[in-house]
Amino acid sequence: MKFPKFKDTILFENNDLVVVNKPPFISSLDEREGGGMSMLRLAKEYTPDAQVCHRLDKETSGCLIIAKNPEAYRLISMQFERRKVKKVYHAIVNGTHQFNQLDVNLPILNLGNKNVAISRQEGKAAETIFNSIKYYKHYTLIECQPITGRMHQIRIHLASQRAAIAGDDMYGGQAVLLSNIKRGYRLGKDQEELPIMKRFALHAKEVTFMINDEDTITVSAPYPKDFATLIKLLDKFDV
Template sequence: MKFPKFQDLILFENDDLIVINKPPFISSLDEREGGEINILRLAKQYSPDAQVCHRLDKETSGVLIIARNPESYRLVSMQFERRKVKKVYHAIIDGTHVFNELQVDLPILNMGNKNVSINRQEGKPAETWFNSLVYFKHYTLAECRPVTGRMHQIRIHLATQRASIAGDEMYGGKPVFLSSLKRGYRLGKEQEEQPVMKRFALHAKSTTFRINETDEMTFEAPYPKDFATLLKLLEKFDS
């Protein structure tokens, strides 16, 4: 896989912070010893004291905040801890769903090894708000606003509404194939059809937080190519 230049990911930077549009398929932090390129390593090559302030799932794209010094890291981390950061995600979900300020308030238990479950007894509080933005025949583009920041929160909360994210097989979502959208689509002989998106369709669209003691700013990340392509195909063949 070809990695983009770190500079090309930057949406905003000053002496204290770097805000990037994280590409899919790159981990935010070191997953395990050795191997994989990740955002933290790329950021440290660019700015030696860089620290990633929060994390996005490896497959999730979008706004990611990086601090350039310990003071800024503390400032941003405290805002996350106190739930002062406003996060807006866009997801393409299976089926047509009418969400109008739908609140999902279901506790999530982290079972380790990247597994989570809804658990009312032992789970930690988790709250997400959902709105439908665009309806297609078989899919919906939804806005997701997590208040808390639990692992896989948006994904599992949508799954509880029978509205899994397209391509999120871990939570019951199905990959989108062009053959299911386009009538008369023919594959060449011996060819195996690949899904339109090779990941689940979740993008961190915008984030609002205080960049210093006084100034609040909102940062928006354009859709990456695969997300934009899927939306274009849905507009053309599924609306």
């Protein structure tokens, strides 16, 4: 897999911080098994003291805040801890869903090995607010605002509403095939149809945080190619 130049992913930069548009299929931090490129490694090549301030799932694209020095890392970490960072994600989900400030407040239990479950007894508090942005015949574009930051939070909260993210087979999401949305679409003989998007459709669209004691900034990440292509095809064929 071809990795982008770190410089080409930068959305915002000052002396203390850099916000990048993380490409899909690159992990935020080094994976336990070792090997494989990570955003942390790419960042350290760019600025040696780099620290990643939060995580995005490997398949998730979008805004990732990276500190260039320990003071900046502390500043951002404290904001995450106090839930002062506003995060906005976009997801394409299976089915048509009318969410208007839907507040999902379901505790999440980390089962280890990258598995989580909803557990009212043992889970940690987890809250996400959902709003529908655009309706298609078979799918909906959803804005997701996680108030807390639990692992797989948006994914499992959407699945709890029977609105699994397209392509998220871990939580029951079906991949989008062109034959699902384009009438009269025919595959050639012996051809196997591949999903339009080879990952689950989740993108960290926007992040708002304080860059010092006085100034707040909002950084927005454009959709990567695969997400933009899926939207374009839904606009064309699934209306």
